[in-house]
Amino acid sequence: MIRLPLLESSAPDRFPDPRSALRDPNGLLAFGGDLSPARLLAAYGQGIFPWYGEGEPILWWSPDPRCVFRTDALRVNRSLRRQLRGKPWRISVDQAFDAVIHACAAPREEGGGTWIVPEMMAAYSALHRLGHAHSVEVWDDARLVGGIYGVAVGRLFCGESMFSAESGGSKLALMALAGLLRQWGWPLIDAQVANAHTLGLGAEEMPREDYLREAARLIILPGRMGSWASHSSPIQPGDRGCA
Missing domain, CATH: 3.40.630.70 (Leucyl/phenylalanyl-tRNA-protein transferase, C-terminal domain)
Incomplete structure (x- = not known):
């Protein structure tokens, strides 16, 4: 079973350390949160990006290699x-x-x-x-x-x-x-x-x-x-x- 951190809606700039991302699937780091400008800019600044499909929760990634x-x-x-x-x-x-x-x-x-x-x-x-x-x-x-x-x-x-x-x-x-x-x-x-x-x-x-x-x-x-x-x-x- 995959256990992922759930992002807090009250802290858009807080993400887990990208180095803690899963190896399989490569780079999966966290879920939840939102796609507000503050959160997106904080994510990109920390080497993290959102990637998910229709009907899925928001998933955040930082793969290795990049x-x-x-x-x-x-x-x-x-x-x-x-x-x-x-x-x-x-x-x-x-x-x-x-x-x-x-x-x-x-x-x-x-x-x-x-x-x-x-x-x-x-x-x-x-x-x-x-x-x-x-x-x-x-x-x-x-x-x-x-x-x-x-x-x-x-x-x-x-x-x-x-x-x-x-x-x-x-x-x-x-x-x-x-x-x-x-x-x-x-x-x-x-x-x-x-x-x-x-x-x-x-x-x-x-x-x-x-x-x-x-x-x-x-x-x-x-x-x-x-x-x-x-x-x-x-x-x-x-x-x-x-x-």
Whole structure:
């Protein structure tokens, strides 16, 4: 029988030590609580994130190892440039956050449900309105063809999900995000749990202890000043922002 700590509703910043998370299932740490902005920001700052399905209690995780992208290692490679050649795509930032999260929550072609349940969409949209959650969008004229969203804490970006409506859409959104963060001195994008897709895009696995140490350093650094949305239309697939 699995015994997990129940989070207290009166203490949104209190979590068990991530190092006490279960090995099987990998990283399961606690349950309960809520998805308030204060609790979500406290969780990400401590290397913890929510992940659960429809009809389940809120589950909190901190897996070992942790999957991350290093922003200085992500660039638009030749194959993606060839794929994008001739496409009139443009990139924006924080112009369609709700549309991106809804697209990420939509059923995938391979079938299966989604872990981005309605209460999660509402919670991250609230974080976005408060200036803590951000999205990068890829457009073909007025059609959204790709995007990624996540949470910024200090100089750590915690990626949540990405989608493609056209081949290359999510990859370009990721590369554009990495390019902006690299310019601002943000070294990591947290990708939580590795899979074949993220590893194929250039992610790597980092021991949880190393990740927690790096996250603790980054979250106390000053983050991005001003509006992320100011980086809208000028960014194009071949620009320095995503090169």
